[in-house]
Amino acid sequence: MKSAIVGCSLALCVFSAPALAQDTMKVGFIDPLSGGNAAVGEISLNTFRFVADELNAAGGVNGQKLEIVPFDNKGIPQETLVQAQKAADQGIRVFTQGSGSGVADALNEWLRKYNDRNPGKEILYLNYGAVDPALTNAKCNFWHFRWDIGSDIRMEALSSFIKNRPEVKKVYLINQDYSFGQSVQHFAREMLKEKRPDIEIVGDELHPLVKVTDFSPYIAKIKASGADTVITGNWGPDFALLLKAAADAGLDVNWYTYYAGAVGGPTAVRQTGLADHVFEIFEGVVNSAPPAAQKFETDFRAKLGVGLFYPRSVNELRMFAAAANAVKSNDDIKAIAYKLEGMSFATLDGGEGYIRKDDHQFIQDLFISSLGPLGANDKFDEEHTGWGWKQIAKVDKEETLVPTTCKMQRP
Amino acid sequence: MSQLVIFSLLNGVLYGMLLFMLASGLTLIFSMMGVLNFAHASFYMLGAYFGFEISRRLGFWPGVVIAPLLVGAVGAVVERYGLRRVHRYGHVSELLFTFGLAFVIEQLIEMFWGKTPADYRVPQSLDFVAFRMFGTDYPAYKMFVLLTAAGMFVFLIAILRRTRVGLIIRAALTHPNMVAMLGHNVPRVFMLVFGVGCALAGLAGAIAGPALVTQPSMAADLGPILFVVVIVGGMGSLAGAFIASLLVGIIQTFAVAINLSLSQVFGSTAPPLLGDLWAVTVAQLAPIIPYVLLILVLIFRPTGLMGTRES
Numbered sequence: 001m002k003s004a005i006v007g008c009s010l011a012l013c014v015f016s017a018p019a020l021a022q023d024t025m026k027v028g029f030i031d032p033l034s035g036g037n038a039a040v041g042e043i044s045l046n047t048f049r050f051v052a053d054e055l056n057a058a059g060g061v062n063g064q065k066l067e068i069v070p071f072d073n074k075g076i077p078q079e080t081l082v083q084a085q086k087a088a089d090q091g092i093r094v095f096t097q098g099s100g101s102g103v104a105d106a107l108n109e110w111l112r113k114y115n116d117r118n119p120g121k122e123i124l125y126l127n128y129g130a131v132d133p134a135l136t137n138a139k140c141n142f143w144h145f146r147w148d149i150g151s152d153i154r155m156e157a158l159s160s161f162i163k164n165r166p167e168v169k170k171v172y173l174i175n176q177d178y179s180f181g182q183s184v185q186h187f188a189r190e191m192l193k194e195k196r197p198d199i200e201i202v203g204d205e206l207h208p209l210v211k212v213t214d215f216s217p218y219i220a221k222i223k224a225s226g227a228d229t230v231i232t233g234n235w236g237p238d239f240a241l242l243l244k245a246a247a248d249a250g251l252d253v254n255w256y257t258y259y260a261g262a263v264g265g266p267t268a269v270r271q272t273g274l275a276d277h278v279f280e281i282f283e284g285v286v287n288s289a290p291p292a293a294q295k296f297e298t299d300f301r302a303k304l305g306v307g308l309f310y311p312r313s314v315n316e317l318r319m320f321a322a323a324a325n326a327v328k329s330n331d332d333i334k335a336i337a338y339k340l341e342g343m344s345f346a347t348l349d350g351g352e353g354y355i356r357k358d359d360h361q362f363i364q365d366l367f368i369s370s371l372g373p374l375g376a377n378d379k380f381d382e383e384h385t386g387w388g389w390k391q392i393a394k395v396d397k398e399e400t401l402v403p404t405t406c407k408m409q410r411p
Numbered sequence: 412m413s414q415l416v417i418f419s420l421l422n423g424v425l426y427g428m429l430l431f432m433l434a435s436g437l438t439l440i441f442s443m444m445g446v447l448n449f450a451h452a453s454f455y456m457l458g459a460y461f462g463f464e465i466s467r468r469l470g471f472w473p474g475v476v477i478a479p480l481l482v483g484a485v486g487a488v489v490e491r492y493g494l495r496r497v498h499r500y501g502h503v504s505e506l507l508f509t510f511g512l513a514f515v516i517e518q519l520i521e522m523f524w525g526k527t528p529a530d531y532r533v534p535q536s537l538d539f540v541a542f543r544m545f546g547t548d549y550p551a552y553k554m555f556v557l558l559t560a561a562g563m564f565v566f567l568i569a570i571l572r573r574t575r576v577g578l579i580i581r582a583a584l585t586h587p588n589m590v591a592m593l594g595h596n597v598p599r600v601f602m603l604v605f606g607v608g609c610a611l612a613g614l615a616g617a618i619a620g621p622a623l624v625t626q627p628s629m630a631a632d633l634g635p636i637l638f639v640v641v642i643v644g645g646m647g648s649l650a651g652a653f654i655a656s657l658l659v660g661i662i663q664t665f666a667v668a669i670n671l672s673l674s675q676v677f678g679s680t681a682p683p684l685l686g687d688l689w690a691v692t693v694a695q696l697a698p699i700i701p702y703v704l705l706i707l708v709l710i711f712r713p714t715g716l717m718g719t720r721e722s
Binding site: 035043263 | 419629
């Protein structure tokens with residue numbers, strides 16, 4: 001009897017699945033939902049679902065509802081390809097991914113082959129977080145679009161800011177040992193040398209990705225080097241643990257970061273007690289954002305209980321929906337991709353951004369902010385620490401342009 | 412320089428002591444029951460989460476006491492109703508059983524506490540700077556971890572060497588059949604050892620949770636290195652586990668501090684095919700050094716540093 005019921009429900013699943021598929025426009029979300037970076041993956045999945053709900057409430061995409069379908073790649077490139085194939089087999093034609101450039105490289109390569117072999121069934125890759133410059137340079141691909149800020153662009157903006165900070169004299173670089181961390185290292189060295197040749201790089205460290213549980217040995221090394229500034233691209237637990245160890249040892253330096261605001265980051269910064277010593281380069285500053293963005297943030301926090309860390313996901317999904325609506329089709333992926341190329345769009349945090357046609361990188365104004373006790377008019381703190389982001393500088397989008405070597409092959 | 416050496420030493424000893432708290436239980440279980448307990452690090456994680464949950468309700472100190480007892484009880488139940496049944500079907504089944512158990516525990520923890528790191532904090536009473544040297548602070552909590560681990564080592568040695576229970580355990584390690592013939596309840600000894608081993612891991616978790624990070628992947632992060640410690644130290648040897656833990660801890664932290672690469676020793680031009688390898692620093696190799704040690708020990712001294720038997 002029991003098995004009969006199970007059998008029935010299985011059969012139901014099989015028969016009802018294709019019917020569902022026609023009702024929604026599916027976006028495959030391929031990111032870690034277990035393992036060391038699960039926390040990061042879970043929050044970005046919730047972010048996408050929140051934005052999808054917002055778009056669906058406004059009528060969806062060409063009348064269809066957007067549905068975010070999660071695929072757990074455990075943060076591993078091989079597993080990503082398995083999940084990508086699974087998603088493709090389910091007929092999903094739009095992927096989004098963001099955690100880890102190693103994964104992004106693998107997915108990008110897989111996609112290139114898949115799209116070559118399956119003309120008319122191409123898959124679009126919306127990248128909200130993998131910032132390896134290779135993706136918009138040597139390995140650029142017509143079907144790949146990136147809304148996050150490329151590692152080279154971030155460092156261009158950050159080094160322009162450091163140029164006018166004479167107190168920066170001795171810099172220590174510490175990064176995760178994979179393509180992204182190495183790119184931060186590479187561009188920091190190159191761009192600082194060009195803009196501030198007097199700065200001495202007193203340490204240059206690569207540590208294993210999401211493997212280190214205690215950063216005390218690294219902090220001892222930073223301390224011994226006499227650095228006054230640390231530049232790091234670390235994200236997730238690698239950032240939180242780095243700061244935790246720094247707090248334990250009482251290390252007093254300025255931190256220039258890519259991802260201090262990500263999960264666990266603000267909590268760790270608060271523990272160090274280093275008010276206004278931790279800087280982040282980001283596409284917005286919520287406490288000085290336009291009213292629409294603050295309204296979005298308020299709703300987002302009310303529903304999910306955390307601050308928005310992925311304005312880029314909001315820009316990505318909204319812009320994709322706008323492009324699909326403009327070409328009046330959810331199935332003509334090629335037309336959507338052509339529409340996205342060069343398309344301008346009002347970003348969540350104010351100002352116009354656009355997709356650069358040459359390499360499919362989203363270009364927008366960037367901001368440098370620091371974390372510290374909330375000012376009188378600041379509404380938003382991070383992770384219930386009582387500390388929030390303050391805008392320190394704005395970098396106009398024209399100043400963030402870095403040349404690309406991409407030779408885009410269009411179908 | 413001396414600053415770096417002293418702090419690397421302190422950090423290395425701390426990490427080593429933490430490893431020892433786990434490895435001591437694992438090596439006892441391993442040598443007595445012949446079971447490589449793949450779930451051992453999961454009991455450590457369980458200890459951290461129990462400690463976190465209890466500290467939220469009753470405070471930190473009750474957590475440190477109750478959490479290990481709970482974990483020990485869970486361990487004893489697992490042995491009594493799980494491992495003992497599986498035992499009949501041989502070691503491979505036992506291995507698979509503990510392997511599966513590790514996954515089950517991880518999933519359960521994710522279901523109850525979520526995937527994000529738990530906010531397990533150092534208690535107020537220990538949240539101060541123990542001492543300051545060369546302008547670097549050393550937190551009191553780390554001293555507390557060190558002292559607890561050292562105390563545990565002394566306690567274990569005393570029980571094994573000086574008490575009747577210890578006598579039976581040591582006898583059961585080498586001659587289980589003879590001990591049973593003498594009228595001792597060997598299965599109960601096994602259950603006790605398994606439970607105590609798990610409780611020790613739980614204690615390690617409960618006090619390491621605030622110092623490191625309490626998250627569902629903490630078991631998987633620490634698990635593999637434990638086997639290195641047990642094998643390098645020699646199976647069943649508490650002293651061996653102690654030495655190997657410190658060795659692995661200190662080697663790993665010192666390796667991080669060394670920036671030397673082949674190119675610095677032999678000049679910057681790399682021979683063909685060795686381009687990338689040439690620039691890799693010792694610091695980057697730090698995480699794999701313990702595994703290299705494992706391989707070397709298995710080749711040249713299969714009994715481990717202090718072990719007496721192979722298998």
